[in-house]
Amino acid sequence: MSNASAPSLSWWGRIQRWMAGGTLLPEERKHQMLRDMPLLAIDLELTSLDPKKAKITSIGWVEGKAGSIDVSSCYYEVVRASGDLEQSPVIHGLTADTIAQGVHVRDALKKLSQYAHTHVWVLHNAGLDMAVLDRVMAANEQQMENVITLDTLKLAVYQLQKQHEVLPPNSATLTVCRQRHHLPLAPAHNALDDAMATLQLWFAQYYSLDPKGTMSIQDFTHTQAVGCRNLGKIEN
Known part of the structure; x- marks a missing residue:
């Protein structure tokens, strides 16, 4: 019997993720057609672009599928926050009193968790928002597993790199x-408005790449816009 230990699951998972183009999707999801997948566009208004210290001051989301947006699903909440909020309240049109009376972040995340396995989440700069969600959920002893995301920012970069060796300044902002x-x-600087704008952008990006609707979510992984990750405190 060899003294060498078997490769750890985390090590093997990294190898599989590299072989899959950076994203390891659940087997039962990878061959689903993107056109058929329920989507949830999400936006967080944050006090900072540093995921290690950013606080959530508001959160908004809206559902969509196959080019349609379900406006009846719109959700928006101001999230209670304290301490140094930097310029976030001014930028996002919130007052200190409004933020102080907001919902606890734990309650907002509990509502969000119902979409963890039913919907693919669509975000503009998923890396930032998901890192903040991961940290905040861990702090509140909450968790979500195998959350699949589509990043409209990364998809924009993928498309731009086909045309430019060096990306023009600000070329990947949501507005541009x-x-x-x-x-x-x-409208900008409102979480629900930005979620709606992000979902509209995703539909435009998607149909520019897959006008016939024949691509699975696995087919999109080469763009680096597809992600799958665990959030919060995951028990072993």
Whole structure:
């Protein structure tokens, strides 16, 4: 019997993820057609771009599928926060009193958790928002496993890199990405408005790449816009 130990699951998972183009999707999800998958566009308004210290001041989301947006599913909440909020309240049109009276972040995340396995989440800059969610959920002893995400920012970068060796400044912001796809100007700095704008952008990006609707979510992993991760405190 060899003294060498078997490779750890985390090590093997990293190898599988590398072989899959950076994202290891659950087997039962990878061959689903993107056009058929329920989507949840999410936006967080944050006090900082540093995921290690950013606080959530508001959260908004809306559901969609196959090019349609379900406006009846719109959700928006101001989240209670204290301490140094930097310029976030001013930028996002919130007052200190409004934030102080907001819902506890734990309650907002509990509502969000019902979409962890039923929907693919759509975000603009998923890396930032998911890192913040991961940290905040762990702090509140909450968890979500195998959350699949689509990042409209990364998809924009993928498309831009086909045309530019060096990306133009600010070319991947939500507003500029929407302009590039001839979408109308959308209100900014409100979590629900930004979630709605992000979902509209995703539909435009998706149909520019897959007009016939024949691609699975696995087919999109080469763009680096597809992610799958655990959030919060995951028990072994």
